[in-house]
Amino acid sequence: MNQSRTSTDLQTVLRQEVEKSAGWRLFIQTVIARAYPRIIGQQREKSWMFFDIFLPIMAVSAYVFVYRAIQAPEDYVGFVIMGGAMTAFWMNVLWSMSSQLYWEKETGNLALYIMAPNSMMAILLGMALGGIVATTLRAGVIVVLGSLLFRVSYAVVSFPQLLAVFILAMVALYGMGMMFASVYLLLSREAWHISNLAQEPVYLLSGFYFPIKNFNFWVALGASVIPLTLGLDAMRQLAFKTGASLGFLSVNMELGILLGLSILFLLAARFLLRYMEKLAIREGRLTESRR
Amino acid sequence: MNFAIVTDNLGRVYKIRGGKKTEPRELVALQDVQLQVKQGELFGLLGPNGAGKTTLIKILTTLLAPTMGQATVAGYDVVRQAEKVRPRINMVSGGESSGYGLLTVRENLWMFAQFYGIPSAVANWRIRELLKIVGMSDRINTKSSDLSTGLRQKMNIVRGFLTDPEVLFLDEPTLGLDVGASRDVRLFIREWVNQDPRRTLLLTTHYMVEADELCDRVAIINQGRVLACDTPESLKNRLQKEVLFRMQVSPLDSTQADTFESLPGVRKVTHRAFDGYAVLELILEQDDALGSVVNLMTTQNIHILNLQKREPTLEDVFVDLVGRSMEEVEKSGYSEGNQ
Ligand SMILES: Nc1ncnc2c1ncn2[C@@H]1O[C@H](COP(=O)(O)OP(=O)(O)OP(=O)(O)O)[C@@H](O)[C@H]1O
Ligand SMILES: [Mg+2]
Secondary structure (H helix, E strand, O other): OHHHHHHHHHHHHHHHHHHHOOOHHHHHHHHHHHHHHHHOHHHOOOOHHHHHHHHHHHHHHHHHHHHHHOOOOOHHHHHHHHHHHHHHHHHHHHHHHHOHHHHHHHHOHHHHHHHOOOOHHHHHHHHHHHHHHHHHHHHHHHHHHHHHHHOOOOOOOOHHHHHHHHHHHHHHHHHHHHHHHHHHOOOOOHHHHHHHHHHHHHHHHOOOOOOHHHOOHHHHHHHOOOHHHHHHHHHHHHHOOOHHHHOOOOHHHHHHHHHHHHHHHHHHHHHHHHHHHHHHHHHOOOOOOOO | OOEEEEEEEEEEEEEEOOOOOOOOEEEEEEEEEOOEEEOOOEEEEEOOOOOOHHHHHHHHOOOOOOOEEEEEEOOEEOOOOHHHHHHHEEEEEOOOOOOOOOOEHHHHHHHHHHOOOOOHHHHHHHHHHHHHHOOOHHHOOOEHHHOOHHHHHHHHHHHHHHOOOOEEEEEOOOOOOOHHHHHHHHHHHHHHHHHOOOOEEEEEEOOHHHHHHHOOEEEEEEOOEEEEEEOHHHHHHOOOOOEEEEEEEOOOOHHHHHHHHOOOOEEEEEEEEEOOEEEEEEEEOOOOHHHHHHHHHHHOOOOEEEEEEEOOOHHHHHHHHHOOOHHHHHHHHHHHHHO
């Protein structure tokens, strides 16, 4: 009897708390909760140090040795290290944002996310935020290790501007990831193949390992749809002595385009997410694919 | 009377996309479902594989749109007012692998509580209380990937109770659990409903005993239709006029078993083959029909190894309604699917 009384009171209190937190509080709680497994959980599997640090450093080293061998300008070494670090974000968006909802569907999490009173946009933002934090840790280690290993000298023009470019590039890039995640909601096995196909060409096009100024103007402009391209270009301009001379567009112009892309991708993500959720509920495709 | 769940003429048709060699087709998974579950009830949906139980749960939890009819949960329409339904419900499926393996039991449960807006301190307190009840206090900081199937399922069930929903849906909650863990889970489910008259719980199962011993009322569902809905007692009382026998006999084939069914006074005969013997379940209209069955057996050279009169179970109710046992329905379902 006593037990049932306390539980009834608790139920009332809980209900009130839940009603109160409807709206933006629930939104923020959801973002943080969904970011948590990426910020805390993902660090527990120690193999990330090998896959996310050692392997990228090896790839970067290969380019550094080639550039040194052909006596390319010394700043190219710094370019490659920065490119290698940014690759980590691209991989993260591809494998842990875009195709993520497909995996969440397989494990049954997706149905639970949709059934809960939270907004799916908050779930995606949480995934993005967690991905950015976890990957910044990895990218930071790559930059520090790479710079020490190959004695890179930086000449930063403006730290605030560098930070602004980085943040905007992240918003645009993860905004794109969120947009693709909504589209992937309806895909099943194909999701994996699409991510696989997209991985390599983007390495080339976004100029991870060389400045995109080397491309024909129109190819470079086309490649700029991928937010990493312009972000990387602007960051190189701001961080290295010869950066500005090797830049594609002016930093301000690149900042403007990144801002435009951010807004576009986030709005598209929001729209597509709502649409795809409705469609999936109508067609019965929210849970694991049946044989 | 307050109803926690009401369905009106509810139905769902799946469109199945054609492959290279197969035509696209439609599959009726649910049809004309008319249910009223009272607030405070522990309600069971009993049916074989493919009966439509999960489909019904998905519709009621706003995860799937019905193609016919409508449904309300906690007083709100599951399609038009999904955002009102969602804070008031929760769902757990048997054998689900939700959450993240790298997080601990507490962290996983905390995460799902956040999606319902429960403050962290309250959530953590509730998690500790509930884990104590299911006997998992010592596992609170175990990574969920390190849990056994039984403990995992208990964690999932705790996730459902954590948000203290008005209506909780459990899809085969004891699937794959051993006898002990199943019993724990059932006791906990019953306890939870009894504690507060505002709580309602709907579970699906294809274990007869589970439906019989646990549920206040049971709906028997087959091929997308609800065939009967009542308390387990009343369902079994329908067979009170009939007499039930279980007979262990020397091996025979199923066509032979069918011939018994045509004898006067014999309602249903189901047949299960085992190594070296067979078991017949007989539903007779009166006791004396047994004589003609035994006579026919003697002429066919079938030996009776054991004979037992018994009380009706929900299994018999199912056989009476469908004409076959749930086991037989499931077997034939599989062979159809393979064609
Ligand atoms: N998303 C889907 N697309 C097409 N057909 C489906 C889908 N989901 C279920 N079905 C079909 O609908 C029918 C009912 O399935 P449902 O999962 O509701 O049955 P169930 O009673 O839960 O069975 P089980 O005991 O196997 O869980 C089955 O024939 C199943 O193959
Ligand atoms: Mg099912």
